[in-house]
Amino acid sequence: xxxxxxxxxxxxxxxxxxxxxxxxxxxxxxxxxxxxxxxxxxxxxxxxxxxxxxxxxxxxxxxxxxxxxxxxxxxxxxxxxxxxxxxxxxxxxxxxxxxxxxxxxxxxxxxxxxxxxxxxxxxxxxxxxxxxxxxxxxxxxxxxxxxxxxxxxxxxxxxxxxxxxxxxxxxxxxxxxxxxxxxxxxxxxxxxxxxxxxxxxxxxxxxxxxxxxxxxxxxxxxxxxxxxxxxxxxxxxxxxxxxxxxxxxxxxxxxxxxxxxxxxxxxxxxxxxxxxxxxxxxxxxxxxxxxxxxxxxxxxxxxxxxxxxxxxxxxxxxxxxxxxxxxxxxxxxxxxxxxxxxxxxxxxxxxxxxxxxxxxxxxxxxxxxxxxxxxxxxxxxxxxxxxxxxxxxxxxxxxxxxxxxxxxxxxxxxxxxxxxxxxxxxxxxxxxxxxxxxxxxxxxxxxxxxxxxxxxxxxxxxxxxxxxxxxxxxxxxxxxxxxxxxxxxxxxxxxxxxxxxxxxxxxxxxxxxxxxxxxxxxxxxxxxxxxxxxxxxxxxxxxxxxxxxxxxxxxxxxxxxxxxxxxxxxxxxxxxxxxxxxxxxxxxxxxxxxxxxxxxxxxxxxxxxxxxxxxxxxxxxxxxxxxxxxxxxxxxxxxxxxxxxxxxxxxxxxxxxxxxxxxxxxxxxxxxxxxxxxxxxx
Numbered sequence: 001x002x003x004x005x006x007x008x009x010x011x012x013x014x015x016x017x018x019x020x021x022x023x024x025x026x027x028x029x030x031x032x033x034x035x036x037x038x039x040x041x042x043x044x045x046x047x048x049x050x051x052x053x054x055x056x057x058x059x060x061x062x063x064x065x066x067x068x069x070x071x072x073x074x075x076x077x078x079x080x081x082x083x084x085x086x087x088x089x090x091x092x093x094x095x096x097x098x099x100x101x102x103x104x105x106x107x108x109x110x111x112x113x114x115x116x117x118x119x120x121x122x123x124x125x126x127x128x129x130x131x132x133x134x135x136x137x138x139x140x141x142x143x144x145x146x147x148x149x150x151x152x153x154x155x156x157x158x159x160x161x162x163x164x165x166x167x168x169x170x171x172x173x174x175x176x177x178x179x180x181x182x183x184x185x186x187x188x189x190x191x192x193x194x195x196x197x198x199x200x201x202x203x204x205x206x207x208x209x210x211x212x213x214x215x216x217x218x219x220x221x222x223x224x225x226x227x228x229x230x231x232x233x234x235x236x237x238x239x240x241x242x243x244x245x246x247x248x249x250x251x252x253x254x255x256x257x258x259x260x261x262x263x264x265x266x267x268x269x270x271x272x273x274x275x276x277x278x279x280x281x282x283x284x285x286x287x288x289x290x291x292x293x294x295x296x297x298x299x300x301x302x303x304x305x306x307x308x309x310x311x312x313x314x315x316x317x318x319x320x321x322x323x324x325x326x327x328x329x330x331x332x333x334x335x336x337x338x339x340x341x342x343x344x345x346x347x348x349x350x351x352x353x354x355x356x357x358x359x360x361x362x363x364x365x366x367x368x369x370x371x372x373x374x375x376x377x378x379x380x381x382x383x384x385x386x387x388x389x390x391x392x393x394x395x396x397x398x399x400x401x402x403x404x405x406x407x408x409x410x411x412x413x414x415x416x417x418x419x420x421x422x423x424x425x426x427x428x429x430x431x432x433x434x435x436x437x438x439x440x441x442x443x444x445x446x447x448x449x450x451x452x453x454x455x456x457x458x459x460x461x462x463x464x465x466x467x468x469x470x471x472x473x474x475x476x477x478x479x480x481x482x483x484x485x486x487x488x489x490x491x492x493x494x495x496x497x498x499x500x501x502x503x504x505x506x507x508x509x510x511x512x513x514x515x516x517x518x519x520x521x522x523x524x525x526x527x528x529x530x531x532x533x534x535x536x537x538x539x540x541x542x543x544x545x546x547x548x549x550x551x552x553x554x555x556x557x558x559x560x561x562x563x564x565x566x567x568x569x570x571x572x573x574x575x576x577x578x579x580x581x582x583x584x585x586x587x588x589x590x591x592x593x594x595x596x597x598x599x600x601x602x603x604x605x606x607x608x609x610x611x612x613x614x615x616x617x618x619x620x621x622x623x624x625x626x627x628x629x630x631x632x633x634x635x636x637x638x639x640x641x642x643x644x645x646x647x648x649x650x651x652x653x654x655x656x657x658x659x660x661x662x663x664x665x666x667x668x669x670x671x672x673x674x675x676x677x678x679x680x681x682x
Contacts, residue, residue: 009081133200356424433585506598514606622646
């Protein structure tokens with residue numbers, strides 16, 4: 001067994017590998033860029049080596065520097081994680097040639113299966129069902145349009161070296177094929193250093209289901225059941241679960257056996273994933289093989305009880321698999337939510353900056369520990385006070401739960417999301433809460449078009465259903481009553497002018513454009529011993545009991561005898577006197593006033609924000625990679641104005657209306673903050 005390994009990655013996956021290495025008694029070496037000098041994976045590792053500037057092409061994609069770090073520290077093996085160089089055949093070969101072990105498949109298998117075009121041809125020869133398409137690199141956007149028309153729209157334009165949603169577009173017409181080809185090529189070149197593009201038929205209403213395989217160097221390959229990954233936004237997975245609520249045991253077995261046959265055809269060693277697109281009749285087609293550890297591997301670890309990182313290390317060290325196919329378990333149900341640094345209410349624009357508060361829910365399962373299951377696990381590479389940089393992907397954490405069945409797992413995940421406190425940047429937690437509450441998700445009736453179908457016009461606050469919105473009003477009343485009860489006990493109050501606590505209040509739920517709601521509530525005396533009070537809203541009583549300290553943002557307790565978890569904080573950007581209450585993804589900002597205060601508040605005029613329609617503002621922090629217009633140019637609604645790159649994705653800004661470009665305030669190559677002016681119209 002190795003004594004020291006180097007992790008050629010960053011973030012949560014680097015921390016994940018370190019956890020297993022520590023369990024196995026293996027020392028670890030982290031590598032880091034300028035942006036990651038204070039990162040969590042650097043702090044956790046036994047040693048750390050600086051490998052370059054912040055952009056990944058100048059650090060984490062620098063194979064020579066990573067190999068030099070191995071030699072400098074005496075690391076015997078390299079774990080590549082996912083992304084970056086994990087599926088780079090040249091890197092794996094170089095590592096092997098330098099006498100260092102690559103904790104992953106041999107370079108020949110990566111070359112055969114990591115390349116989307118080559119893997120599809122190999123799958124055809126192996127008798128695996130494949131999707132119709134054009135499997136050779138395409139010369140340019142004009143050729144892409146002609147090929148797409150020949151296959152028939154819709155088509156999927158994909159980077160041969162792509163992965164993680166990068167370098168992938170779906171086109172429904174010639175214009176989308178032309179523009180999609182250019183965007184895919186740019187993203188692939190920047191992310192993978194390989195701009196080859198191919199096209200295949202896009203199967204409508206498909207499910208994305210993948211089989212986890214595990215092979216050793218002695219010819220043994222097994223499959224570890226499947227993962228359901230159909231809940232995707234822009235081809236990026238959002239929620240993953242194992243097993244799938246859709247396929248039958250017969251389909252599971254057929255897909256697993258096909259995946260094993262494919263892995264054996266290339267002598268696959270290590271953990272890998274064979275991805276399939278599955279039709280409504282459970283007919284399935286090979287999509288691609290990921291020759292690395294997947295982001296969503298924890299759900300497989302939960303239902304099988306296996307540490308996949310440990311298995312990868314043991315296989316790389318030459319050990320045989322310790323289990324056979326008949327030993328593979330399928331215990332309970334696991335769900336993973338990807339918690340990303342993005343604002344779901346602003347079209348999921350990237351959100352970077354400092355994590356002012358980062359308090360995940362209490363963990364009862366841990367990385368590298370499969371002895372404690374049926375609980376909550378958080379995989380992350382960040383910490384409170386740390387930075388989310390603009391140079392890498394948007395993932396903050398992975399939230400994983402394991403339940404006895406699917407309903408139990410969904411309930412656990414909803415409570416865990418309620419307890420996940422993130423401040424300083426935006427996160428997609430409200431969106432995850434809405435997905436989990438959607439009737440179609442709860443029934444298992446969905447496909448990869450689920451988000452596009454149900455949130456085609458974006459995501460808005462009203463898209464988050466709450467079974468009892470009065471609960472939020474009542475909770476605001478209860479928390480305010482606790483504040484008042486504490487204030488009433490402060491010593492030194494002037495005699496005759498002591499704070500008197502009333503039973504009647506007006507809760508003002510603040511709305512957009514001055515559309516506020518005024519709710520009359522009655523609050524019983526606060527019982528300091530039992531920490532309880534009863535709040536009545538429109539005649540309905542809510543009896544709260546909570547031991548949560550006043551300073552805590554995450555409030556846990558019971559309401560009418562049933563447990564709840566919510567978040568309450570004092571002061572918002574809109575109103576420093578308001579209480580912000582968040583539960584099940586729904587958020588309200590509320591002022592708790594006296595009845596007379598509520599009457600006076602109704603008289604307050606609404607102040608409209610300034611009209612900024614003349615300006616094109618940066619909707620996110622990022623790098624301005626292109627300004628597509630010139631001063632004096634006439635533009636039409638829908639025309640491209642600029643391109644901003646953030647978190648490895650290109651974001652195109654379009655004109656919202658016809659106009660004439662006036663002054664251009666930013667230049668190509670500028671680093672922009674949110675609401676920086678790019679240009680203005682005459």
